[in-house]
Amino acid sequence: MGHATVRVDPAFAVGPLNRRLFGSFVEHMGRCVYTGIYEPEHPSADALGFRRDVADLVRELGVTVVRYPGGNFVSNYRWEDGVGPKGERPVRLDLAWRSIETNQVGTDDFVDWCRSVDVEPMMAVNLGTRGIAEAVELLEYCNGDDGTQVSERRVAHGHEQPHDIRVWCLGNEMDGPWQMGHKTAEEYARLAEETARAMRRLQPDLELVACGSSNRGMPTFGTWERVVLERCFDLVDHISAHAYYEPHDGDLDSYLACAEDMDRFIRSVVATADHVAAVRGSDKLIGVSFDEWNVWFQARFDGESSLAIREAPELIEDVYDVMDAVVVGSLLITLMQHTDRVAMACQAQLVNVIAPISTRPGGASWRQSIFYPFALTARHARGTVLRPAVVSTAVDTAEYGALDQLLLTATLDEGSGDLVIFAVNRSRTEPCELTLDVVGLAGSAAGGAGYRLVEHLVISDEDPHARNTEDDPERVVPGAGTSTLDGATLRSVLPAISWHCIRLTEGTPR
Template identity: 65%
Template sequence: MNVAQLTLDPAFRIGAIDRRLFGSLVEHMGRCVYTGIFEPGHPAADELGLRTDVLDLARELGVTVVRYPGGNFVSNYRWEDGVGPRETRPTRLDLAWRSIETNQFGLGEYMAWVRRLGAEPMMAVNLGTRGLTEAVELLEYANFPGGTRLSDQRIKNGDTEPYGIGLWCLGNEADGPWQMGHKTAYEYGRLAAETGRAMRRLDPGIELVACGSSGRHMPTFGSWEATVLEQCYDQVDFISMHAYYEEHHGDTDSFLASAVDMDAFIDEVVATADHVKAKLRSPKRLRVSFDEWNVWYQRDWHGEAALEWRQAPRLIEDDYSEIDAVVVGTYLISLLGHADRVGIACQAQLANVIAPIRTEPGGPARKQTTFHPFAHMAGLARGDALRVEPVTHQINTDAYGPVPALTAAASHDPATGAVVLFAVNRDRTAPIALDLDLRGFNGAQLRTHRLLHGERATRPGQVTVELPPASWNVLEFSTDQSDA
């Protein structure tokens, strides 16, 4: 059996874990909204038409922040269409996904849903076909207490208290030629700077996310971030990242190793942001909002132009395997391992569209395999992220060359003393005997070893754990070290 070693020590601190690492995306795409989270007349729907069965699963998933309304959808969206009496809302064409949008779900319904979920809202503004004025008007409608036309309109529509949305995305994937209102880096950077400056005049406490590259594969990657941030660095708090992965031509080994690309992507974006910081002599250190990531099988995707005009069509409703769930676990490990710089992350999307939750119109809601690693980490990772550097054998991959067979991340909650290790054995052929050095934690005892499904019994003081081939593992330790 292959043997691996790693050390867990409270001194190996990366940084505090921002709870917003465990976010999701709700976009008006496919069936994410309609028959996903919103279905008036469903047996589980509440008085607003929100599916309470999906809300229950989203709470169990542990979602902490929800980005809305897109995604590509936002770049052709008029937010005003989704407020006020439903019977007067216009039906429009969504150019992003060639869909018919009824606007029966809008800002008020989203805020009601987020509040019932207990999550933080993350609102995106349209900087594709619209601009500064519309963004500021949306902010006024959402956050201004009252006494102006737009804030009074919100009150008239039934929301007497301001929404208090603190987190805003300045557009979406503006580098992509598929995007409505696609721009050059300089054009977008100037627009983001001026929009951010105006929005902060209205509400100085908001946090702003600038569009980074929509993928590491983009031909403008790197130069896009540098040019954009040179224009808007002082006005934003985060630079966004998006990444989707899939298994190509049965190359499962490369698929299991694909988080090494995510790691490199994060490191390169951080390096570019820090270069701009130095160039501008700014005291501010930018963080990353990895606000779209997931496994997405695009081999059957023929692009937006192939879609027929329909209401809430079934789009990219991938059925996930256990291998997919293990790979999702490796992406979560990458995000936790960069907790010092990644402050927000959103798995895209929440329901039906490449989602951990699937629903049927009028029928049940269920978990996909990818639900479980997300729920494990969102539920257990508290306090500080710890640096984990396994000593392990390598597996050879066609896409990435030799890659460590074991990837892992860990958290330590100083308040309770709890230590949790999240580990993936990428090797499909053999288990790994993981030898753990926990001498930095007094009284460390392994309480539970969770696998993708089920648990394994453990004994106090156990320091060697077997990780099955191609497996997601969660090891929970109690210690005598706490702030209490």
Template identity: 50%
Template sequence: MTNMNNAGLIIDKAYRLAEVDPRLYSSFIEHLGRAVYGGIYDPGHPEADDAGFRRDVANLIRDIGVPLIRYPGGNFVSGYNWEDGVGPVEERPSRLDLAWRSIEPNKVGTNEFIEWARGIGSDVMMAVNLGTRGVDAARHLLEYCNHPGGTQYSDLRVAHGYKEPHRIKTWCLGNEMDGPWQIGQKTAAEYGRLASETAKAMRLVDPGIELVACGSSFRSMPTYAEWEAAVLDHTYEQVDYLSLHTYYGNADNDTANYLARSLDMDHFIREIIAVCDYIKAKQRSRKTLHLSFDEWNVWFHTLESDKQVAPWQHAPELLEDCYTFEDALMVGSMLITMLNHADRVKIACLAQLVNAIAPIMTETGGRAWKQTIYYPYLHASLYGRGTVLVPVLNCEKYDCKDYTDVPQLDTAIVYNEAQEELTIFAVNKSLVESNKLVCDVRGFAGYRVIEQIVMTSGDVKAVNTADAPDSVLPHRAHDAKVDDGRLNAVLPALSWNVIRLRKH
């Protein structure tokens, strides 16, 4: 007999948190492993377009509706000379990429990537090199991308075949500059001053841009919180966002403890909000700073095997995590966590998009398929547009190795008023117990269930592969019903759930 718990949820239009910024469903492509070469770009592939980009991969990305893609890194950007990736391809140099100890041929660069991204309906979040370079390189790249013409770098873009400016709006001021693995690692004071001066110069070139300052690389960094405060002391009035990065894994093979890590993400966001608001008060600013969670995902499967990859290869197989069903649940809970902070988290980039810790995998020259984590990302992007409502949830809790009082259910509610739709996202973390969910939806008179999506598996370690791409799939269920102002649904043990209601 299936064990069953009861859970109650109150949903009301008056309990509004914030509008979802569509960029919450953004992603990231770095010049790393096979993310670019053999991933999105594979000139010899039967599906390659005239520019060498794979149409089948583009279609899988287009289906998600990715609004923004961070580029070109990541650690890669801290040693990248943007000039190497523009102009005639046959004249571009091959370089040693010190970040990933690979050979970078520069066949894909700024113009090619922007053109590809726009072709799939995405904008680009461009990162500048504040590791080995600084103010000059950043302002020149911005001039190259955004200035109409009549100057050295804008005319260079025109000469390269792009008469119209790219108008890139959002820019990252470096990447993880506190990390000892980073080329050009800096102290908070060093980075804060450089970021402030770079921001000042870039805004003189184009006052309409948005800027993202680097937060700590991880919550566990020894300078965490002190770094954010010191950097913001220099940059608070010059930037629009502070970045957060986090990855989770299940190296201990403890599913209950693993899925509880969404609490860590929630605490992380709350702490960074507190630091931002402290600097706001300290500087007596009238501006509220928002957050860019521009790297987040599950990453642990290849941490050891990647150490064995021989250096100085072109497009080596790096970070090619094969994601399990429980990884999909973790990604679902992370999406829910960010939705429930939509008042401050405005940009979030699933890292990454193809092959390297990615929802989409390819064989170079061969097949492409969807990993387990593709599906919660897809569902959230498609149906998580509108206003986040504050969920009032009552459910069972559990204790595990690192956490206590972990709610069995993670839930987020999105109300699309224009389309008169209401979507409930839920992850049941219980290993053995289904949850009978009763939702008070009396404030949504006339709404009925139009779709119920459930993702479960009898094996938490089940994966999708090129040979078995459909091992883990969502399916439609039909037990969710609205009756007399109550929505009733059963959420199976260890499940990702999407329940959509519409007014009839």
């Protein structure tokens, strides 16, 4: 059995928890939109054609911000096609995913859906096949209120009040040769600079996200970020990062530890941004928009060129197991550990396409295993992210070397007195005995009463490949873990391949 000793103290904090870390992503890809969030013929459809059963799951998931409409899709997208009367919208060929796009869902529809499920919209503009003029016109259509021709089109389409979208992505993965309109770093930096300048003429207080590297393994990684920020530093607020994880060559030890890659990715981007700031003599802190991340079994995907052209095809609908849920939980822990510099994060995608929510056209919807660590973290993480001191048994990985067996973070809500521990045992074979000292927090407890244990939730299974399906939608659900709290010391045994949410609160033990 492995061992981990942890101490948490409010004096050692990363910073306030950024609620935008619990974002998601809706792209016109596969069945994410059509028969995902939108299906007018479904028995649960609302007046706008959106599935109420899916909306209920989105609320339960706890999503705070949703990026739209792509993704690769945006680099070939004409936003004008998706507004106005549905019967007049053109049917187009989407080159990104070789699909027929009906445009029955577009900008106004998406914003209406966001308001109905209480999430913040995050919009991307096409800097692949289009440019500055189209980006500014989309911004004016969404946020303008000056009675101009463009903003009056929105009013004529039934939206008198501006959409007030605050966060805008300047293209998507423009470093990738797979992208429509792929550019070099210099080409993209110049276009992003001028697009940002023009958009800020219309609305100076926008939050703008420049494209960073589409993954840490790109040959231009690091150089791309530097070149882009040297041109755009004063005009953008954030730079994006994307990462997807899967086992390679059967190496499950490294897969369980892949949050280490995300951690190194974030640190590298922050270091590059801070280098550009230092050279400019600036104190400005560029945020990281980690606006695509998830488990994705790309080795099972034959690529876009293999796809037959059709409408809303079933595309990369991966089915996730317990191990995948544990990995997703570890990635969320890592994002929280960087709450001081990660401005937002979007799990890709929301429904059907590598998603926590699955649906059947005309039928059921259900939660995948990865739904639970996201939903429970979004629900219970509050207040300040602490920086725990961890001494742990190591696990050996081929890809990352020796790492702590236990990955852990904690949040403290000083208003309610809630302390929540989020932990992953990333050993494939060995349980981990956890001893956690909360003595540093005891003095802040109400009336000096100390802490009491509220609950311990765990995702684990004797079969790490257990998964939820339409026929067995509750095969994998959170269970009760085993913890004891003796004074200021919490003790738990965490099974191999497991994710945990342990909740404590101020007050006399019951």
